[in-house]
């Protein structure tokens with residue numbers, strides 16, 4: 341028995357020293373960044389930008405893996421179950437908080453399945469439609485949607501996607517139910533909007549700004565209280581008569597629970613330096629996105645955000661009657 345105990349404690353000592361050494365030399369190989377939505381969409385766009393900058397800082401490639409479906413919960417589940425060694429990261433948005441209420445069958449416990457690296461960015465949303473959609477402004481858009489609710493199609497990235505939440509809040513604000521079409525992300529939804537195969541969506545400016553600027557889609561409003569510098573002619577939803585319609589989408593980076601503290605600290609430091617990079621700041625600005633402040637690009641700020649957002653959105657979801665569909 342005594343011998344058995346000694347072997348056990350020796351074993352524990354060896355494990356500790358190995359993980360300590362690997363945390364110090366981290367990263368030694370390629371890192372996987374799981375984006376829980378389709379390639380080419382808004383989360384993918386921001387995920388790839390931040391991956392490129394953090395790769396340079398870490399001296400190892402961060403490769404984006406799109407694990408799309410079920411409002412981002414499939415990708416989150418994959419990371420929750422991954423080896424906690426710093427080589428699998430999750431880039432997610434507010435949907436990680438809302439899905440805790442929207443999905444009854446999650447394989448992970450949202451608040452306890454992850455370690456926190458930091459907040460990355462806040463992204464406004466915009467109401468957009470196919471180029472030849474008849475209404476010209478928000479007022480006529482609302483009248484048109486009310487008159488044609490049986491035929492107008494609204495795209496979203498499945499339950500829990502930012503597009504789903506924004507669309508549900510919009511339908512609730514105008515008291516009109518529209519037919520929704522689900523995609524694995526708003527990247528493929530945008531392809532269909534550009535082709536005129538779907539009518540309307542509320543999507544992040546990281547996916548819509550370039551198309552709004554080149555006139556290939558029609559835009560009605562942004563969902564932030566102030567207009568965006570990159571789209572100065574686009575009114576806000578609030579100034580267009582949708583009182584209090586203020587939605588922007590925060591994003592953060594997570595690692596699986598149990599990832600060594602030194603690894604998480606190294607990733608946070610890389611994130612902070614990436615967000616201060618003038619090239620990244622400029623590229624975010626072109627997309628209407630704001631990099632998070634240094635104080636928010638920290639584990640504590642992301643953890644606090646998630647803890648506050650789960651109950652905040654639970655109340656919104658229940659009030660608006662939003663459920664998984």
Ligand code: ASP
Pocket residue numbers: 377378381382383384433435496497500501502503504524525526527
């Ligand atoms: N972020 C999702 C995407 O990248 C879209 C969404 O949340 O609605 O496709």
